[in-house]
Amino acid sequence: MPATWILEPPGRSGWDEPVRVAVRGLAPRQPVTLRASLRDERGALFRAHARYEADAGGLLDLTRAPALGGSFVGLEPMGLFWALEAEKPLVRLVKRDVQTPFAVELEVLDGHEPDAGRVLGRAVHEREFLRPGVRREPVRAGRVRATLFLPPGAGPFPGIIDLFGTGGGLCEYRASLLAGHGFAVLALAYFRFDDLPENLEDMHLEYFEEAVNFMLQHPQVKGPNVGVIGSGKGAELAFSMASFLPNIGAVVSINGCISNMTTSLHVVDASCQDCLFFFF
Known part of the structure; x- marks a missing residue:
């Protein structure tokens, strides 16, 4: 069974709104790598990743599981979002058109980078700058x-x-x-x-x-x-x-x-x- 991302709120959230991130369907104590990426309006790529271990039931909940290394370390429930870093140096993440959201692609890979294996599951979460009614x-x-x-x-x-x-x-x-x-x-x-x-x-x-x-x-x-x-x-x-x-x-x-x-x-x-x- 493929791993499934759990994102709350699902689908879309405000850029300044916290998101609960979890992955279910993993093996007990399975080592995995989580990756996040987005492209800005000019095509610049921003990435973040972290290494984790699922719990005894095969669930990985970022509100409880500390990152074991990568772009950040420790208990950082929103780390995959705030740690996004440009692929090219000295490029700043700036939203130029607030009427469209940023699309953040999320991946869970088997094992720990740099030796991580196949992709176990993917999801896309949109981060918007104009909340409904604004x-x-x-x-x-x-x-x-x-x-x-x-x-x-x-x-x-x-x-x-x-x-x-x-x-x-x-x-x-x-x-x-x-x-x-x-x-x-x-x-x-x-x-x-x-x-x-x-x-x-x-x-x-x-x-x-x-x-x-x-x-x-x-x-x-x-x-x-x-x-x-x-x-x-x-x-x-x-x-x-x-x-x-x-x-x-x-x-x-x-x-x-x-x-x-x-x-x-x-x-x-x-x-x-x-x-x-x-x-x-």
Whole structure:
């Protein structure tokens, strides 16, 4: 009898949702290797594997069985997902189109790699970024270039502005996941997207203020404040927004400096309308 994968929830789950992984139909105490793989939208291959031993009844449950080696060691129920590593060096796993899921292929092989034998069973599990009911709305309002993600329901919802770093473009995957947890999230581009500047040069705080005003004027965003989450350069900008703009209630910084670095940021002082030039 072939080995059978047990995945809960079956078929599809959210990218940030835990999955119970088990294999049944193995021989008692059978040594096996579990492998996971996926290809991103550009065809890059990501892989993870781990060596295990089934229990006395021929069941392998990753919530109870520790990995004996491979991409990770020890009790890691989600190890096959978080340990996915690019086949080529320096390639990052990034979801470019949140409207489609990643398909993760799972295999169980007889024996332990590198001497593992035949494939005993396969399964495919989809990991999605848009949970059921989450709405995705492209935004082109004034100068603002963004995508707004709204949770299911009528709202209003707590608002968040999501900023990424020096790679530029419009990154939606974090915003789409946060919307699945009840937040109205604006994934905001500020260069290298649409008609925005191609390069990260002088920036103007008024652009980010316009994004804040867009959120606070939206009928499904709960005021009077919004939060800002940023990675890298986006984290620096998040602190600058909190320093100079009203209605910023919280900042989450991911791998960012506490001041604006490398590039200049222009701020207009409302009392005198002079353009102030900040460079740290």
